[in-house]
Amino acid sequence: MSGDAVPGLIAVLAVTVATLAIGTWGLRFSRTTSDFFVASRSVNPRLNASAICGEYLSAASFLGVAGLLLVGGAQMLWYPVGWTAGYLVLLVLVAAPLRRSGAYTLPDFAEARLGSRVVRSACSLLVVGVGWLYLLPQFQGAGLTLESAIGAPRWVGPLIVGSVVLVNVMSGGMRSITFVQAFQYWLKLTALLVPAMVLLVVWVGDGRPAGSGAGDSWSVPVAGGGAIGLYGTYSLMIALFLGTMGLPHVVVRFYTNPDGRAARRTTLVVLALLGLFYLWPPVFAALGRVYGGDLVAKGNADVLVLELPRLMVDGVGGELLTGLVTAGAFAAFLSTASGLAIAVSGVLTQDVTSRFVGERGPAGTPGSIAPAFRLAAVLAVSVPVLVALFATNVGVAQSVGLAFAVAASTFCPLLMLGIWWRGLTDAGALAGLAAGGIGAGGAAVLNVVGVQGSGWVGALILQPAAWSVPVAFATMVLVSLATASRAPLHARRFLVRLHTPEVLEVGG
Amino acid sequence: MSEPRPQRVRVTGPPRYSTGPRNRIGDVHEQTPLGDVFLRSLLKEQLTLAIRVLVLIGLTLGLLPLVFHLWPDLAEIELLGLPVAWVGLGAVVYPFLLLVGWRYVRSVERNERDFADLVAGSEDRES
Numbered sequence: 001m002s003g004d005a006v007p008g009l010i011a012v013l014a015v016t017v018a019t020l021a022i023g024t025w026g027l028r029f030s031r032t033t034s035d036f037f038v039a040s041r042s043v044n045p046r047l048n049a050s051a052i053c054g055e056y057l058s059a060a061s062f063l064g065v066a067g068l069l070l071v072g073g074a075q076m077l078w079y080p081v082g083w084t085a086g087y088l089v090l091l092v093l094v095a096a097p098l099r100r101s102g103a104y105t106l107p108d109f110a111e112a113r114l115g116s117r118v119v120r121s122a123c124s125l126l127v128v129g130v131g132w133l134y135l136l137p138q139f140q141g142a143g144l145t146l147e148s149a150i151g152a153p154r155w156v157g158p159l160i161v162g163s164v165v166l167v168n169v170m171s172g173g174m175r176s177i178t179f180v181q182a183f184q185y186w187l188k189l190t191a192l193l194v195p196a197m198v199l200l201v202v203w204v205g206d207g208r209p210a211g212s213g214a215g216d217s218w219s220v221p222v223a224g225g226g227a228i229g230l231y232g233t234y235s236l237m238i239a240l241f242l243g244t245m246g247l248p249h250v251v252v253r254f255y256t257n258p259d260g261r262a263a264r265r266t267t268l269v270v271l272a273l274l275g276l277f278y279l280w281p282p283v284f285a286a287l288g289r290v291y292g293g294d295l296v297a298k299g300n301a302d303v304l305v306l307e308l309p310r311l312m313v314d315g316v317g318g319e320l321l322t323g324l325v326t327a328g329a330f331a332a333f334l335s336t337a338s339g340l341a342i343a344v345s346g347v348l349t350q351d352v353t354s355r356f357v358g359e360r361g362p363a364g365t366p367g368s369i370a371p372a373f374r375l376a377a378v379l380a381v382s383v384p385v386l387v388a389l390f391a392t393n394v395g396v397a398q399s400v401g402l403a404f405a406v407a408a409s410t411f412c413p414l415l416m417l418g419i420w421w422r423g424l425t426d427a428g429a430l431a432g433l434a435a436g437g438i439g440a441g442g443a444a445v446l447n448v449v450g451v452q453g454s455g456w457v458g459a460l461i462l463q464p465a466a467w468s469v470p471v472a473f474a475t476m477v478l479v480s481l482a483t484a485s486r487a488p489l490h491a492r493r494f495l496v497r498l499h500t501p502e503v504l505e506v507g508g
Numbered sequence: 509m510s511e512p513r514p515q516r517v518r519v520t521g522p523p524r525y526s527t528g529p530r531n532r533i534g535d536v537h538e539q540t541p542l543g544d545v546f547l548r549s550l551l552k553e554q555l556t557l558a559i560r561v562l563v564l565i566g567l568t569l570g571l572l573p574l575v576f577h578l579w580p581d582l583a584e585i586e587l588l589g590l591p592v593a594w595v596g597l598g599a600v601v602y603p604f605l606l607l608v609g610w611r612y613v614r615s616v617e618r619n620e621r622d623f624a625d626l627v628a629g630s631e632d633r634e635s
Contacts, residue, residue, distance in 0.1 A: 074583070074591065074593040074594055074597065077593070077594070077597035077598055078573075078597070081569065081597050081601050084601075084602060084605055085565065085569065085601075085605055087609075088561070088565065088605050088608060088609050088612075089562070089565075091609050091612065091613070092557070092558040092561045092562065092612055092616075093558055096616075218591075219583040219584065219591030219592075219593055219594060220576055220580055220583040220593065221572060221573065221576050221583070221593040221596075221597055222572075222573040222574075222576045222577045229577075230573060230574070230577045233573045234573060237569075237570070237573070241565075261617070264613050264616070264617075265613070267609065268606070268609050268610060268613055271602075271605055271606045271609050272606050274602075275601075275602025275603065275605065275606060276602075278602065279598070279599060279602070282594060282598040282599075286594075420551070420555055492544075492547070495547065495551070496547055499547070499550055499551060499554060500550075501620035501621075501623060501624055
């Protein structure tokens with residue numbers, strides 16, 4: 001461990017110190033709450049897209065995808081494809097209208113559209129649920145990374161990442177500095193691209209040996225097992241394609257665009273940047289088939305990206321590459337976990353802790369809500385850290401997939417119907433959120449606590465989206481139709497605002 | 509005696525060319541039947557565009573699992589020495605998604621320009 005640990009340790013320290021330093025430095029730029037909003041509205045699409053990708057590309061993308069591909073083969077390509085295609089769905093259905101709505105969070109949108117505090121609270125509850133479900137694999141992944149990179153016990157990673165994120169969020173640092181997250185994207189891309197190139201060269205130098213292992217199913221892009229496998233693949237696609245628009249930390253970023261038009265352009269750049277990133281995990285998986293057979297046997301495929309450089313390159317070169325991928329993985333945990341923790345704490349502050357912790361200091365400054373926000377941040381981070389320490393490891397990408405399933409079964413119908421259908425009522429929204437949330441959320445909880453069914457029952461629990469999304473849509477529409485008289489009076493005016501091009505905006 | 513009145517109006521009131529467009533965007537905002545027609549048509553066009561993209565994705569990416577489920581032998585086809593599914597879903601899919609998105613943005617912005625022209629009328633000062 002001693003010799004191997006040095007580059008990983010340096011990389012983790014460097015990324016941690018840089019993140020904290022820039023976070024503290026960024027504090028100067030976010031003196032008031034409105035500073036944050038005004039400054040971010042002028043973010044140009046390219047920078048904003050890098051920031052979105054920096055926050056979005058989590059441990060699941062950086063570590064999980066390559067491991068899944070190594071073990072599962074081409075059927076797992078749907079993860080990166082779905083995570084990217086989700087932005088195309090977001091682009092055509094919600095990007096510009098969501099920006100024009102002026103809502104900063106999903107609960108804000110729900111309240112503005114439906115004029116109901118109850119729906120707002122339900123959305124807040126779901127944001128916290130989805131956020132925690134998404135934070136959990138980040139912390140578990142951090143444990144894996146530190147174990148692999150420096151031989152630390154598995155509980156060290158969640159504690160370190162949790163503390164760094166907490167310090168960061170409480171200082172308010174990450175809040176204002178879009179370019180830190182943008183930087184994280186380019187760091188992650190470099191940390192994957194450079195080692196992939198070097199390893200490809202090594203592979204060619206070795207005489208391009210062919211891989212062995214998983215066998216024929218490795219090149220089939222649909223899960224095996226007959227109809228159940230087909231169901232699982234389609235269910236996963238539905239969750240990923242529709243879930244992206246409901247992720248709390250993604251929605252927040254769309255408000256930083258100057259207008260609806262820029263929101264669309266940002267999404268286009270995001271599509272390009274994600275495509276550029278996701279070209280590389282398959283390279284690791286393919287090389288892992290040649291050089292990393294042991295990892296599959298040990299059931300440790302999640303650390304493929306971290307271990308492969310050392311397996312393929314000896315000496316200093318291998319150590320340098322290991323340091324680089326470790327830095328990228330750590331950046332992935334920090335940026336995604338910080339973004340999620342901020343989104344969750346923001347919602348907790350607005351709807352929970354500000355009721356218990358009195359306001360202090362002059363209104364409208366961070367000081368006035370600071371105690372409530374700090375308490376919310378502690379809650380937002382400590383719950384998933386504790387679960388990560390004690391829950392069974394579901395697998396990084398699998399767990400993120402469940403968060404997408406919940407988002408697709410709740411916020412996706414709410415956003416789509418809220419933006420495109422005048423007839424949505426508060427009762428309908430509430431019923432749909434409950435149906436989708438209980439359905440997909442219940443399945444997710446069963447997975448996290450380790451309940452596993454067999455056959456169809458198991459498949460329906462493991463991949464709930466294919467039934468929970470239609471159930472949520474149907475409930476929302478039917479209950480809305482049954483309670484048509486409750487449709488908010490301002491619905492038409494609100495839709496006008498969502499769909500009117502900015503060139504026509506007249507005053508109020 | 510009735511003559512000075514019209515003159516007075518012309519002298520004191522600044523010319524307001526913008527009344528035309530304001531009235532029409534006002535129509536949209538104030539939920540008159542005309543505004544309703546405007547909004548309905550824009551909503552319908554934008555939604556049609558969105559659905560067209562979704563159907564395209566459904567018929568390309570969406571059918572792939574079914575095709576490979578029905579004809580698993582297809583997976584053995586190789587492109588550039590790699591299995592076809594890996595080439596398609598590992599690389600080609602990303603430029604494809606970007607292209608679809610780019611064409612969508614072009615169409616949707618054209619729709620919005622047309623809508624703006626329609627609502628603002630054909631007054632030259634707008635262009």
